[in-house]
Amino acid sequence: MTTLAPKSDLAEWIYRLFIRVTLWDAAILAIVVVAFILAVFVFSSRVGEAAPSSTASSDLSLEVAWTLGPALILLMISIPTVRTIFRSQTARAPADALAIKVIGHQWWWDFQYPDGIKTANELHIPSGRAVRLKLESDxxxxxxxxxxxxxKRDLVPGQVNEIALVATTPGMxxxxxxxxxxxxxxxxxxxxFVDSPADFAKWQAAEIAGPAAAPPDDHLAADGAKVFANSPCTTCHTIQGVSKGYLGPELTHFGSRSTLAAGVLANTPDNVAxxxxxxxxxxxxxxxxxLILAGPKRDALVAYLESLK
Ligand code: HEC
Ligand SMILES: [Cu+2]
Known part of the structure; x- marks a missing residue:
């Protein structure tokens, strides 16, 4: 998690602004340090010497210089800052941007795509295409x-905030x-996951297709499907064609996610159990x-969840 290796246009603008502001800040620091050293070692009176004469109120050009100098530096910082703020406004995103709803819940993320795809905690977007995230909170x-x-952008209840970007480099x-x-x-x-356009199309097609049927010889997963269908899990969790939950993360393609519980654990059978x-x-x-469910029933349920690719 670094802001110093930007991988989208938005991150790149912010990064460049950060470097610019840091350079101007470094210039201010250098001037202050030099002035400080001069004041201490060159323009100070030694014990026994008379105090040096003051130029503070008598030299107009000095007064003008140290008023205008800092004002100019602040201007050089504020112009690119204001420009970046305007540039990053989502109103400037192209009309064909991919709009994805992002809903925050205590303590997981819900992602909803325009074509009905729903997933949780792992967002897939294509590289090289404008994406417009509509941020809401539950x-x-x-x-x-x-x-x-x-x-960052906040998700505020009762309001839709937006963030728009074009990811440049595939990766996680x-x-x-x-x-x-x-x-x-x-x-x-x-x-x-920033996917290449081809990988993204593949992911999208797999998501739309609904869960892949478990291999016919996977009896454990088949048993697990029955355990799931008759369990309270169905109240909260949606699996396309199986259940319509109202509260928890979508599990339709749970087996294809790399993590579970909002990135807390790797998605392995042991961890799911x-x-x-x-x-x-x-x-x-x-x-x-x-869930008070142990032994073979739980193992079957886990096998079923992992089969939901
Ligand atoms: C009362 C509602 C509720 C019930 C019942 C419930 N869950 Fe959940 N489940 C949740 C919530 C909420 C989360 C998200 C927790 C979090 O990450 O903070 C979750 C998370 C999960 C996850 C992790 C999903 C992910 O991608 O991170 C799995 C897997 C899961 N539940 C399976 C089950 C199974 C199997 C059952 C039945 C045995 C079940 N749940 C019953 C509400 C419920
Ligand atoms: Cu939060």
Whole structure:
């Protein structure tokens, strides 16, 4: 998570501004340090000497110089700052930008695409295409922050904030909620996968197609599908064609995600089993109840979830 290796146009503008402001700040620092050294070692009186004469109120050109100098430096900082602010406004995003709804929940992320694709905690976007993220919150204020893709923007209940960017380089970029939002705020992470346009089209097609059927010889997953269908999991979690939940992350393609519980754990069968058994011990405050389900039933459920590619 670094702001010094920008991978989108927005992050690049902010990075360049940061470097410029830092250089001007360095110039101010150099001037102040030199003036300080001169004052201490050259233009000061020694013990026993008379105090040097003051020029403060008598020299008009000096007064003008140290008023105009700093004013000019501030101007050189404010012009690019204001320009970057205007440039980064989402109104300037092209009309064909990919609009994705981002909904913050305590403590996970919901991503909804215009063609009906829904996913959680792992956002896929194409490189080289404008993306317009519409930020909303389901509960309290969160903040969307992917350091390599651009500055933070808050998700405020009852309001839609936007952030627009064109990602330049395929790769995985970690993100994090950047506004304190309660017990598991630090566990509200996410990942942005910037895919090449071809990879993105492939991902999109797989998502739209619904969950892949488990291989016919995977009896464990088939049993797990039955366990899921008859469990309280269906109240909260949506799996396309199976359940319509109203509260938790979409699980339709859970098996194709690399992490679970907002980036807290790697998505492995062991971790999923631990998560289902006692979510709160892994993620304090998690809004998913522990499920009293052990042995073969739980193993089957885990196999089913992992088969949802
Ligand atoms: C009361 C609603 C509720 C019920 C019931 C529930 N969950 Fe969840 N589940 C959640 C919430 C909320 C989260 C997000 C927790 C977080 O990351 O903070 C979650 C997260 C998950 C995740 C991680 C998803 C991801 O991509 O990070 C999995 C897997 C999961 N639940 C499986 C299950 C299974 C299996 C059951 C049934 C045994 C179940 N849940 C029952 C609400 C629920
Ligand atoms: Cu948050």
């Amino acid at each position: 509960d309290i204020i969160h903040s969307f922050w992917v350091p390599q893709l651009g500055g 970029y970690p993100g994090q909620c950047a506004e304190f939002c309660g017990l598991s705020h630090a566990n509200m992470r996410f990942r942005v 631990k998560w289902i058994t006692d979510p709160q011990s892994i993620k304090p405050g998690a809004n998913m109840p522990p």
